[in-house]
Amino acid sequence: MAPIRLALLLGSNRTPRFCDTVAAWVLDEVARHGGYQMDVLDPRTLGLPASLPPEPDPPTLRLRRRLAAADAFLVVAPEYNHGYPAPLKQTLDAAHAEWQAKPAAFVGYGGHSGGLRAIEQLRQVFCALHAVPVHDSLLLPGAAARFDASGRPPDAQACGRAMQAMLAQLHWWAVALRRARAERPYRANAA
Numbered sequence: 001m002a003p004i005r006l007a008l009l010l011g012s013n014r015t016p017r018f019c020d021t022v023a024a025w026v027l028d029e030v031a032r033h034g035g036y037q038m039d040v041l042d043p044r045t046l047g048l049p050a051s052l053p054p055e056p057d058p059p060t061l062r063l064r065r066r067l068a069a070a071d072a073f074l075v076v077a078p079e080y081n082h083g084y085p086a087p088l089k090q091t092l093d094a095a096h097a098e099w100q101a102k103p104a105a106f107v108g109y110g111g112h113s114g115g116l117r118a119i120e121q122l123r124q125v126f127c128a129l130h131a132v133p134v135h136d137s138l139l140l141p142g143a144a145a146r147f148d149a150s151g152r153p154p155d156a157q158a159c160g161r162a163m164q165a166m167l168a169q170l171h172w173w174a175v176a177l178r179r180a181r182a183e184r185p186y187r188a189n190a191a
């Protein structure tokens with residue numbers, strides 16, 4: 001079976017940002033799963049315009065092509081003021097059909113909440129995009145203070161197990177929906 005093409009969306013564009021530490025661990029876990037081919041989408045380098053143009057500009061078209069090639073999405077996002085960061089919403093709003101009938105999984109991190117509220121909001125937004133959030137998500141409270149010097153989360157074994165369970169769910173949905181899209185194109189506005 002062809003590997004599932006996974007687009008990893010980074011939620012933070014700050015400099016410096018803890019997102020890089022979390023994403024590096026997540027990428028190791030994705031490699032350990034073995035069933036995915038990765039494309040990392042970083043809001044710092046996407047070059048999206050500050051406001052949505054009436055016609056898509058070249059960076060938006062490039063992003064759309066990369067999203068269209070993806071079979072599944074994995075978001076790594078911090079919580080900012082009980083929500084998720086604005087650059088991530090800009091990325092989500094820059095495409096339409098490219099999200100549809102594809103599964104999405106979420107890794108949240110932050111202060112006391114571990115990103116819970118950000119991830120719950122993202123679940124609503126991905127439903128609005130006609131994407132399919134998987135059941136599990138991974139939350140990492142107090143992340144910046146609790147990852148160790150080698151970039152491992154606290155209780156790395158339990159976090160690794162939770163991550164692999166979520167990646168397995170995401171993979172199942174990605175295979176099922178890839179087949180379904182090939183068999184019968186998804187029509188968001190079908191009566």
Ligand SMILES: Cc1cc2nc3c(=O)[nH]c(=O)nc-3n(C[C@H](O)[C@H](O)[C@H](O)COP(=O)(O)O)c2cc1C
Binds near residue numbers: 082083113
């Ligand atoms: C503007 C701002 C708002 C924040 N609001 C929250 C919050 O509501 N809940 C929370 O748990 N952490 C909150 N935090 C903490 C961040 O989630 C935490 O510092 C995280 O590691 C930031 O990720 P980044 O460095 O990759 O951007 C906030 C941080 C910032 C900068």
